[in-house]
Amino acid sequence: MDFTFSEDQLLFQESVKDFLMNEVTPETIRAAWQTDTGRSDGLWQQFVELGLTGITVPEAFGGLGMNELDFVLLAQEAGYVALSEPLVHSALVAVPTILQLDNSEFSAQWLPKIAAGEAKVVVGLAINGLVEDAHIADLMILESGDAVYAVTQDQATLRYNESIDLGRKLFSVEFDQSVATKLAGGEFAQNIIAGALNRGALAAAAQALGATQRMIDISVQYTSERKQFGVAIGTFQAVKHHMANVAYKLEYAKTPVYRAAYALANGLSSAERNVSHAKIVACEVADLAAKNSIQVHGAMGYTWEMDLHIFMKRAWALNSSYGTAGFHKQRLAAYVFSDDALLGAGNTFAA
Template identity: 45%
Template sequence: MDFSFNEDQEALADTVRRYLMTELTPELIRELWETGTGRSEAGWAQLAAQGMTAVSVPEALGGLGMSAAEWALLAQTWGYFGGPDTLMDTSLVTVALLARLPASDWRDTLLAQIAAGNARVALGHSVNPYVADAHVAHVLLCERDGELHRVAPTACTRKAVESVDPSRRLFELQWTPNASTRIADADEATPLIAAMLDHGAFAVAAQLLGLTQRVLDAAIDYTSERKQFGKPIGAYQAVKHLLADVAIRYEFARPVVYRAACALATDDPQRALYVSHAKLAALSAAQLAARNAIQVHGAMGYTWELDLQIFVKRIWALAGSWGDATFHRERVASTLIDARMPIGPARTFELE
């Protein structure tokens, strides 16, 4: 099976990369930290104009009709530049969830609004103790006791929760479920909630890949410029080993994340296994990158002035988003051990 990205997918990712390089800079991220919402309305409108909010929305509703395969590159790029939660939760996870619901006026209207950049959605799942970006959401889709509910922001009370990453805006929500908010009962909601979790965990895994590359790039740049005893510290073998270890871990994680994207795009019956594997592999690479990058920077690595701290804090914050390492290890173990799933390189893709 050929799992290389085609020219259109690469071109889309490259276009987004060049756009974010100028429009989502560390300076802008720092400025947004000081605002009340931490979000930019103008920036969201620009993302919509670039087609980022419409990637997965069906063409009939104003979208591009693409799959999770395209998000493998796009979410990775979003992570590289330290983008906030709203885009992934709305344009990837929410759209995947809505696509599994029966067609209705409210569903189709919401999808069209997402594609046009006129709606942002916050998601509540039992695996996440707090809801991200509830303060800017036009609607909330929340799990409660195994059911799925559509909740208006005015029907909730929010309590802000501080995050290690100032870019994350987290809230503890209080709301009362009732028949008017319920969009799927326990039986109907089970596959929907599972899809929400899998797409959310995949989005985090792909972002962690991008963050790994960003932190590694920052460390390489610093070790090329910082001199000790008359030569760049990057010339010393011990420093080279620290960065090489990150590069190797990154290269091993990348195909695992791409395999998860394929599993989501094809709705593979074992997608939960591939997604959890991706989250674990990407998190391992990102945490190593954060630790080693701080080490090669020395005490400077902890300072507020360096951009490195923006992306390291993002890694730490995403570590527990959509399931921590323990949660995903248990999902992998339950599939491989309890279900006795056959494994091995020959079974990465089942050939017909």
């Protein structure tokens, strides 16, 4: 098994990273909080011009035809800047869900619009309870009972729910099933839902990696500038250890996330447990980063004036998105304790 990133993938990551660092700053994030939608049409248009809105849309529908492994590094960079626009959701959840429906007419109707940035589609799953970005969605693909429905704005009633992360816009959505379009039912619908859950969990894990790195960088910079007894507090061993404990765990968390992306992109039978492994370790290190970053900042780390709280709150939100740690540990346990489990390094890293 080889999920090493190609030179092109790494160069694409660097170019997107440079763009996001210039365009999505703590100042622009705070400015977006003051707007009605919390989203920037101008930034979305820039995504369109860069081809990012169509990155996972097949070439036949006007996209670039890439997959989860191509996009996972970009999702990581989106987490680094705490991106609020639904770019990651669109690329890793909405587009693959439409493709999994295997409905040529439905795909032809929506995928070209997504690639061109003319339509935003969001997927709402029961496991999340609330639907993020429902207020700006041209179409919502919603789980309800044992079926999946396509719901437009005029067919739904939205109720806003506040989040600890002001960059997230969450809504409860009510709709009449007799008016909405039923896309799938029964076992087929459950497969659609399972696929969306796995890709959503991967998206959360990848963004958690980025948020963790940002909290490390913010804390290192702060401890290099903050002085006590005439020296930077970053020179104290106790402070160094706090961030070192996050940094090495972050490195260990990356490989499971990349493996999960590979498994989803290649349709491996292990994808579900690979995703759960990735979600657990990525969100655990993000939570640790939040805890230790507060420690090295002192009480002021949680205050509104500090940029740190933007990324801490995003990490906390990602932890409970697309399944809590308990949910994903149960999925792993179901496999590990099964009679036919293939365990050990020889099986873990086999092709």
